[in-house]
Amino acid sequence: MAKELAKRGNMNDRMEIVLNKFKSRLTSYPPGMCPLVMYRSILQMSMNQSCGKCIPCRDGLVEADRMLGAILEGEGTSDTLKKLEELCVMITKTADCAVGVVAANTVLDSLHEFADEYESHIKNRRCVENVIQTVPCLTLCPAHVDVPGYVALIHEHDYAGAINTIRKKNPFPTACAYVCEHPCEKRCRRSIVDQPINIRGLKKYAVDQIPADQVDTPTRNVDTGKTVGIVGGGPSGLTAAYFLTMMGHKVVVYDEHEKLGGMLRYGIPEYRLPKDKLDEDINAILKSGDIEVHLNTKVGRDISVKELREKYDALYLGLGAQIGNRMPVENSDAENVIPAADFLQKIAAGEKMDLSGKDVVLIGGGNVSMDAARTAIRLNAKTVNVFTRKRDDYTALESEIESAKEEGVIFRTLLNFLHFEESVEDENKIAAVWLQPQIVGEFDSMGFVTTEHSSAYPYRFKCDLLILGVGQRCDVADFEKEGIPVERGRILADETCSVKFAEEGSDTETAIKESKGIFSGGDCVTGPSTAINAIAAGQVAAYNIDEYLGYHHIVDYDVQTPFAMPNKCIPTGRAEIEERDPFERRKDFEHVEVPMTPEEADRESGRCLRCDHFGCGDMRGGRD
Numbered sequence: 001m002a003k004e005l006a007k008r009g010n011m012n013d014r015m016e017i018v019l020n021k022f023k024s025r026l027t028s029y030p031p032g033m034c035p036l037v038m039y040r041s042i043l044q045m046s047m048n049q050s051c052g053k054c055i056p057c058r059d060g061l062v063e064a065d066r067m068l069g070a071i072l073e074g075e076g077t078s079d080t081l082k083k084l085e086e087l088c089v090m091i092t093k094t095a096d097c098a099v100g101v102v103a104a105n106t107v108l109d110s111l112h113e114f115a116d117e118y119e120s121h122i123k124n125r126r127c128v129e130n131v132i133q134t135v136p137c138l139t140l141c142p143a144h145v146d147v148p149g150y151v152a153l154i155h156e157h158d159y160a161g162a163i164n165t166i167r168k169k170n171p172f173p174t175a176c177a178y179v180c181e182h183p184c185e186k187r188c189r190r191s192i193v194d195q196p197i198n199i200r201g202l203k204k205y206a207v208d209q210i211p212a213d214q215v216d217t218p219t220r221n222v223d224t225g226k227t228v229g230i231v232g233g234g235p236s237g238l239t240a241a242y243f244l245t246m247m248g249h250k251v252v253v254y255d256e257h258e259k260l261g262g263m264l265r266y267g268i269p270e271y272r273l274p275k276d277k278l279d280e281d282i283n284a285i286l287k288s289g290d291i292e293v294h295l296n297t298k299v300g301r302d303i304s305v306k307e308l309r310e311k312y313d314a315l316y317l318g319l320g321a322q323i324g325n326r327m328p329v330e331n332s333d334a335e336n337v338i339p340a341a342d343f344l345q346k347i348a349a350g351e352k353m354d355l356s357g358k359d360v361v362l363i364g365g366g367n368v369s370m371d372a373a374r375t376a377i378r379l380n381a382k383t384v385n386v387f388t389r390k391r392d393d394y395t396a397l398e399s400e401i402e403s404a405k406e407e408g409v410i411f412r413t414l415l416n417f418l419h420f421e422e423s424v425e426d427e428n429k430i431a432a433v434w435l436q437p438q439i440v441g442e443f444d445s446m447g448f449v450t451t452e453h454s455s456a457y458p459y460r461f462k463c464d465l466l467i468l469g470v471g472q473r474c475d476v477a478d479f480e481k482e483g484i485p486v487e488r489g490r491i492l493a494d495e496t497c498s499v500k501f502a503e504e505g506s507d508t509e510t511a512i513k514e515s516k517g518i519f520s521g522g523d524c525v526t527g528p529s530t531a532i533n534a535i536a537a538g539q540v541a542a543y544n545i546d547e548y549l550g551y552h553h554i555v556d557y558d559v560q561t562p563f564a565m566p567n568k569c570i571p572t573g574r575a576e577i578e579e580r581d582p583f584e585r586r587k588d589f590e591h592v593e594v595p596m597t598p599e600e601a602d603r604e605s606g607r608c609l610r611c612d613h614f615g616c617g618d619m620r621g622g623r624d
Contacts (some may be wrong), residue, residue, distance in 0.1 A: 234262020364469020
């Protein structure tokens with residue numbers, strides 16, 4: 001008996017190893033895959049888990065799989081769809097355990113979420129138009145940078161070529177190498193073998209080998225005689241400026257700050273993005289063509305939108321979202337309460353702030369909140385406590401949260417804000433924050449857990465400085481006064497970045513023509529987002545402004561991607577970017593990351609499976 005139990009235990013251990021490897025299959029589903037194929041694979045996995053005791057699960061899931069297969073094969077009808085729904089509803093009501101219930105509910109969810117896909121398979125016997133597997137890293141990068149191309153160039157030690165390959169879509173190779181959230185790694189097919197490629201780490205290695213401003217940008221197109229005004233010198237505005245000047249247009253940038261860079265300069269702390277590294281990207285952009293810059297110039301104060309529109313053939317508004325939000329509650333404007341974005345901008349502007357002996361409280365869980373919390377630690381705060389209502393509210397990168405914990409930031413979850421306690425000594429300040437403990441409840445339709453008040457007594461947290469990480473907004477008041485369409489504090493623009501003067505539902509060409517030559521993108525349109533999303537918007541805007549001006553320019557980068565060689569798919573460890581010791585780095589604002597070694601970069605770049613050539617190999621229109 002003991003031997004049999006030991007044998008079973010050994011088998012379970014081996015199965016655990018296999019299942020851990022199988023998890024990567026779920027996380028590496030390629031973008032563009034037919035959602036019905038994905039749902040069917042989940043259904044089939046549930047069928048295999050059935051114990052076979054109850055008929056709804058044992059036989060019902062098999063029948064559901066048969067119907068779904070018929071729909072995928074183009075043999076389904078509206079009647080098939082109706083019967084599939086009725087069957088799954090029956091299974092959810094009669095199955096004995098979660099295996100059948102959850103599997104049937106998953107299919108029911110698909111009927112709601114992808115109704116258009118079902119309709120297309122039944123009426124047209126094929127997927128919805130443009131549903132096709134694509135290269136995961138390229139597709140998931142908002143700017144659609146040719147990741148396999150520059151990783152291959154890094155492997156060949158051609159760092160200048162790698163930088164210019166990145167520049168085809170993104171003129172901030174250095175800034176993104178340091179701070180990008182690397183969504184390109186999310187579905188990396190290397191996960192099937194072991195772990196995703198460290199794409200950001202390799203990009204950082206490349207720009208560490210040769211500064212971006214020492215790599216010549218491609219030859220600019222001939223002058224067109226057209227001029228474009230750009231409001232905002234952040235990642236979105238400068239990206240638009242770069243591509244437009246490469247096309248041959250003259251660009252004039254207006255920015256209200258003393259230096260260019262926007263929130264890359266004034267919102268991201270020095271320990272994450274050293275400003276001399278940011279300047280390498282900006283210097284390269286300014287040297288790339290005919291770009292004129294006006295600093296300390298605020299539109300609405302120093303020059304009007306009307307003047308800009310009359311002065312230039314087209315106008316791009318890339319304002320960003322740099323004003324920190326306050327909570328709509330009493331005492332949120334107290335002297336010792338400050339939005340996280342404002343706090344970071346003060347420090348970036350050189351304002352000295354000593355938090356020695358002070359208890360800092362921070363409400364919010366995004367990347368800006370993490371930057372503020374880690375900055376407070378470096379300003380010698382006695383304690384830094386970060387509060388959120390639920391774990392889902394921590395939207396910051398997991399690596400940022402872990403680094404903050406290592407540096408001494410304390411995280412407290414399941415606490416809901418109640419009110420601020422006014423200071424007895426100074427009525428212009430708050431003395432404490434009151435928070436109500438929560439308990440978790442059901443998940444909502446988006447898969448996030450809900451919470452409700454616990455019966456536990458509220459907590460009082462002493463607070464010398466309260467930092468509010470509750471979002472940012474854009475300064476659009478002056479633009480709204482001059483007729484720019486604004487809704488809920490955001491400029492209204494469509495996917496082409498054309499400001500929505502055109503009627504709702506207009507096609508792309510009509511929208512661009514009726515934009516009156518005014519375009520907008522980035523945070524002032526979408527709300528606070530990431531640098532790479534702002535860069536993507538600037539790129540889209542530049543190409544559509546070029547179309548509006550009557551051109552269809554192509555920029556020749558003259559970079560050859562190395563020939564793809566088959567990868568042996570030998571499981572290999574991922575080279576991580578290490579950080580300095582937390583007890584050292586928390587004392588200064590020096591950059592926290594330790595550079596990759598040449599050996600690490602060579603091995604890591606060699607792990608790439610070259611999905612641009614092998615596998616799906618769909619580059620969606622090529623590398624340009």
